[in-house]
Amino acid sequence: MSILVNKHTRVVVQGITGKEGSFHATQCKAYGTQVVAGVTPGKAGQEVEGIPVFNTVRDAVKKAQCDTSLIFVPPPFCADAILEAADAGVKLIICITEGIPVNDMVKVKRALYGRDVRMVGPNCPGVITVDEAKIGIMPGFIHKKGVVGVVSRSGTLTYEAVHQLSTLGLGETTCVGIGGDPVNGTGFVDVLALFEKDPETQAIVMIGEIGGDAEEKAAEFIKKYVKKPVVSFIAGITAPPGRRMGHAGAIISGGKGTATEKMKSLEAAGVRVVKNPAEIGNAVKVALGR
């Protein structure tokens, strides 16, 4: 078992003929992911590393039976690409693109509301179920099949945590990057609920950062519904207020969204919060009694 994606997931890559798209489509395929189609308008009939390219997602779904879209389309056109995927009937949309205008995401999120489709991202590394499917830009080899579910707003910081888990022999089930933007599709709570239900996942690592109140909402949820041990790190305790720390969503505004506040809420919910990011792996080990 795993969450969101597995070896049966059939992926279409939107923006497959671009530099990023072609590189990562190839990497995902090499990991073993079923990358069965690509889309770039006007380039139907071409192939990228043996992956057939279509003009529209509708064609890709019809001819290659894709159920998941991985998006590398540049920011100005990305909202359109997400809506196209949803309309074509894919069930999961994983959007890697960084730099999409917030108001575009406001409209997209509203349009997806109530529909049978889940969006992960944007501005995220993607989703990987170890040894089954890598649908994103994370380096596959740092992952080891194991028992920890990882959910994070960050990219390289997630790799850091995964590396620790793999080195300690704990390994991961599925790792989900929910992205660093202020308005995103899937949130911490959605992923926590999935991990709680997944029989293979024995512990959860949640990596948050300053800005917004997603971690506080997650804390409330964990307190009520999560029985599995959760270890958390929140980045940005040294971040100054009012400044965007790289991610569009990482900003302390009006005194809200500080790392300290988030750590307090999580601790109150019984989460093991580590202050040192180098300690994430060890804290999971202790939590699992290994």
Next chain:
Amino acid sequence: MNVHEFQAKQLFGQFGVPVPRGKEITSPEAGAAWADELNTPVFVVKAQIHAGGRGKAGGVKITKDKAAVPGLVKELIGKTLITHQTGPKGREVRRLLVEEGAAIAKELYVSILVDRDSGWPVFIASTEGGMEIEVVAAQTPEKIIREAIDPAVGFQAYNGRNIAFALGLPGMEVAVVTPFIQMLGNLYRLFMDKNAAMVEINPLVITSDKKLIALDGKVSFDDNALFRHADVQQMRDLHEEDPLEIEAGENNLNYIKLDGNIGCMVNGAGLAMATMDVIKLAGSEPANFLDVGGGATKETVAAGFRILLKDPNVKGIFINIFGGIVRCERIAQGVIDAAKEVKINVSLVVRLQGTNADEGRKLLAESGLKLEVANDLWEAAQKIVKLTGKAA
């Protein structure tokens, strides 16, 4: 991106949000000419800097005497204002807004931003205009009114009525309510059309003759949407930004200057923040946030070095790279080449992890450069703090 008050008010004007007659002024002569043209009972001269708290810092002058305007302009131009938002060094005033005063009967607060949780734009309104909204929210949360707008259909008249009646203004008669609701709709249009991150009117004034006026205004824009708005891009004032941050931006680096003395260079925003945090945990303070992005190359590393070394507080540099798609030996070579190009005269600790980390560390160790290599994040943080001394 932030803009000045006078620019925010120009946008308000374009979208049908009423503002006082006013003009950007940079010299006493221009001030005199504009005061003549304005010809109003009360003149307000306001310093234009990207920071709140200008009034308390002496950046806002009011006079009934037209002839006094040029003198006030002279007094404020070139003055350094220190407010709770400028930091101890303050900000030099280079532009002023000279406008007509208003006969205030009532002060309100109105703003719009996106609620991150729902993903819907939300109006925040309050009867406590003229105060800082964070203070109102903390002390009297019952005085904060929130009205979410469905982005599928946009602002509706009922949204306006909900806000107007919730404000419960004494004497909220048709003469005020109707234009008030219309104004809220216009503000929403500005927010969406210009891809604002926030619009704020504080205070929104009802005058003694029952007119609405945005007496002070603030607009900030979504940086990710600036490509759509050439007019907004032109409003950028580089004097309001840190020179090192501007240089970083020109090199496509994400840099924020802080006050500590350990410079850090990291790939990825989350890991960059975490690196700052471990420096603090190890007993020192970070000098900056710097994300060199996923594909750190010799060029980006060299540009990063140049920027970090221009900060006189920097006593040591901590490079923390988690090689994913980018291989560590290539990053190591980039660091070596860049370090040779830019003379590094401070302590340097490089931590490499991920793809081909061993090869990368070997290259660094054999490079002849004066630097320390580390495998682990915590080990690296302790090394750089030991080399540079703990913060006082």
